[in-house]
Amino acid sequence: xxxxxxxxxxxxxxxxxxxxxxxxxxxxxxxxxxxxxxxxxxxxxxxxxxxxxxxxxxxxxxxxxxxxxxxxxxxxxxxxxxxxxxxxxxxxxxxxxxxxxxxxxxxxxxxxxxxxxxxxxxxxxxxxxxxxxxxxxxxxxxxxxxxxxxxxxxxxxxxxxxxxxxxxxxx
Numbered sequence: 467x468x469x470x471x472x473x474x475x476x477x478x479x480x481x482x483x484x485x486x487x488x489x490x491x492x493x494x495x496x497x498x499x500x501x502x503x504x505x506x507x508x509x510x511x512x513x514x515x516x517x518x519x520x521x522x523x524x525x526x527x528x529x530x531x532x533x534x535x536x537x538x539x540x541x542x543x544x545x546x547x548x549x550x551x552x553x554x555x556x557x558x559x560x561x562x563x564x565x566x567x568x569x570x571x572x573x574x575x576x577x578x579x580x581x582x583x584x585x586x587x588x589x590x591x592x593x594x595x596x597x598x599x600x601x602x603x604x605x606x607x608x609x610x611x612x613x614x615x616x617x618x619x620x621x622x623x624x625x626x627x628x629x630x631x632x633x634x635x636x637x
Contacts (some may be wrong), residue, residue, distance in 0.1 A: 476519035477548040482531075483517045485546070485553065493517070496536045507534045542605040 486493065497506050501560040507530045515521035528546045532538050544550035552558040584590075 471522060474548060475516075475522045478523040478528075478546060479516045479519045481548060481553075482523060485538060485541055486513075486517075488553065491535075491537060492509070495537075496531065496535055500530065503527060524526050551601065567577050 485491075486496070493510045496513050497510055499505065500507050510529075512521070516523040522551060525547065528543060531546070532541060532543060540554040540556070542550055542552060542554060545553045552561065559620055562618065575581075
């Protein structure tokens with residue numbers, strides 16, 4: 467077996483193992499009859515070979531597993547193929563929300579640091595709870611979000627230089 471195939475076998479097998487563990491199944495539980503003649507989707511031996519990377523879990527077998535194993539109804543085919551790190555759509559949404567919160571928190575820290583630096587450069591001393599600081603914080607948040615978005619989507623905008631040279635409008 468070529469090295470690329472071995473890696474794919476192990477990845478798919480590992481992802482199948484994760485599904486089995488998440489849904490509290492045993493390898494034998496995947497040995498479901500798929501027709502009246504008693505043919506099975508796979509044998510316990512097949513499952514063991516896939517999980518241990520000795521045999522490639524094919525796309526057609528993945529389709530069978532997703533079709534005949536009710537516990538796998540939410541599992542994404544791409545996950546079992548090894549093309550996605552998200553087992554289910556819910557996993558993807560949770561991760562996306564987590565990234566959004568992390569970005570928000572980083573932006574908030576960035577805004578606060580930029581605000582302190584600009585005030586320091588301008589010789590301003592504004593009490594933490596003043597309406598001016600809250601207004602400035604909203605303006606800076608809008609600008610920071612634009613800057614972060616631009617930076618993330620184009621490395622041609624050096625974010626730190628922009629912030630360093632940023633001067634809030636005097637109102």
